[in-house]
Amino acid sequence: MISRRGVLLAAGLSVLPSRAVAVAAPSIVKPLPATDFIVHGTNAETRWEALRDVGSLVPVSKFFVRNHTSTPALSAASWRLRIFGSGVARPLTLSLSDLRALPSCSVEAVIECAGNGRSFFSSQQGQTVSGTPWKLGAVGNARWRGVPLGVLLRLAGVRRSAVDVLPVGLDDEFVTGGVNLGRVRRPLPVSKALDDVLVAYEMNGSELPPDHGFPARLVVPGWVGIASIKWLGSLEVSTSAMHSPWDTQYYRLLGPTYPADGSLVTTQVAKSAFELGFGATVPAGRQVLTGRSWAPGGVRRVSVSTDGRTWRRATPVSRGAWTRWQVPWQATPGAHVLRVRADDQPDESPYNTQGYLFGAVVKHPVTVV
Ligand SMILES: Nc1nc2c(c(=O)[nH]1)N[C@H]1C(S)=C(S)[C@@H](COP(=O)(O)O)O[C@H]1N2
Numbered sequence: 369m370i371s372r373r374g375v376l377l378a379a380g381l382s383v384l385p386s387r388a389v390a391v392a393a394p395s396i397v398k399p400l401p402a403t404d405f406i407v408h409g410t411n412a413e414t415r416w417e418a419l420r421d422v423g424s425l426v427p428v429s430k431f432f433v434r435n436h437t438s439t440p441a442l443s444a445a446s447w448r449l450r451i452f453g454s455g456v457a458r459p460l461t462l463s464l465s466d467l468r469a470l471p472s473c474s475v476e477a478v479i480e481c482a483g484n485g486r487s488f489f490s491s492q493q494g495q496t497v498s499g500t501p502w503k504l505g506a507v508g509n510a511r512w513r514g515v516p517l518g519v520l521l522r523l524a525g526v527r528r529s530a531v532d533v534l535p536v537g538l539d540d541e542f543v544t545g546g547v548n549l550g551r552v553r554r555p556l557p558v559s560k561a562l563d564d565v566l567v568a569y570e571m572n573g574s575e576l577p578p579d580h581g582f583p584a585r586l587v588v589p590g591w592v593g594i595a596s597i598k599w600l601g602s603l604e605v606s607t608s609a610m611h612s613p614w615d616t617q618y619y620r621l622l623g624p625t626y627p628a629d630g631s632l633v634t635t636q637v638a639k640s641a642f643e644l645g646f647g648a649t650v651p652a653g654r655q656v657l658t659g660r661s662w663a664p665g666g667v668r669r670v671s672v673s674t675d676g677r678t679w680r681r682a683t684p685v686s687r688g689a690w691t692r693w694q695v696p697w698q699a700t701p702g703a704h705v706l707r708v709r710a711d712d713q714p715d716e717s718p719y720n721t722q723g724y725l726f727g728a729v730v731k732h733p734v735t736v737v
């Protein structure tokens with residue numbers, strides 16, 4: 369194999385010192401093989417065909433990454449989590465070993481970007497939206513272990529009058545369009561914080577990996593991914609409402625059918641995907657179509673259509689934080705469009721300018737040969 373330096377030398381170009389090359393290092397630490405990921409700038413979505421032979425939990429090596437900036441290199445030894453603010457009687461500072469010594473629990477939960485499926489607003493509905501043009505791979509399911517946020521808030525003496533918790537990430541400040549929006553942070557109502565939120569330090573039985581929030585992140589089941597702040601550094605608890613650009617400017621449904629200041633995005637909508645590439649080539653004959661469907665409250669029934677007119681029930685293969693299913697298909701040569709619907713997934717998604725919560729049935733093209 370010829371080195372990058374060798375290629376540059378062969379091309380007669382000047383060679384940057386290795387430190388300068390490191391500055392251009394990607395925003396994501398783990399390898400992103402093209403067979404498993406589609407890279408969008410600082411982000412990477414999972415290819416659905418790469419989940420075909422994978423169990424219910426997505427291994428770290430295939431789990432999507434959404435980074436506003438870059439994965440930071442944080443030291444476990446010097447990391448601290450601060451809990452403070454008008455909403456707590458006893459402010460706390462915890463080290464990672466303090467956190468690990470507290471009562472923990474393990475939860476299987478899907479994390480999904482609010483913009484997952486965004487590209488279908490344009491490709492299926494002819495609408496222009498802003499943001500990362502994800503297909504359906506900005507989602508993953510993992511088993512997370514950590515301390516319930518409620519345990520930490522009670523340790524800190526959370527007051528009855530507390531209303532919001534503001535988790536702040538330790539990644540770089542986010543600069544967009546020349547404006548510095550500060551650290552990635554987004555208020556969470558105390559009611560949700562005390563319900564089922566985890567301060568997680570393990571993913572699928574191992575230490576949280578750098579790209580997914582090492583040493584600790586929030587896991588907010590059923591809510592859009594932005595709620596699950598990675599590289600958690602502090603939690604401000606307040607007796608008055610808190611805000612950040614991530615709840616005033618982003619993650620609001622804006623557009624002609626919404627109020628002027630938009631409506632806040634919190635919970636996810638049902639979605640479904642085939643474990644097949646877009647435009648995949650499938651051999652003719654008896655096939656088994658496989659895929660997954662997920663929704664905050666779980667999925668009751670899944671139906672598949674291979675002709676756009678008739679629908680058949682898919683058979684559940686496993687039920688956890690998402691449902692894996694399969695359905696047989698007698699594939700005849702030619703171009704086909706596959707569709708899958710979980711429960712009441714609509715045929716069209718309500719338009720919003722930033723393309724959040726695409727929940728419509730996706731038209732999945734395949735070619736049978
Ligand atoms: N600190 C911090 N937390 C963050 C983000 C980020 O860029 N910085 N991205 C958020 C978004 S938009 C999503 S969808 C999820 C993605 O989690 P993952 O990268 O572990 O898949 O993390 C959320 N938490």
Ligand SMILES: [Mo]
Nearest residue numbers: 481482593594
């Ligand atoms: Mo996201």
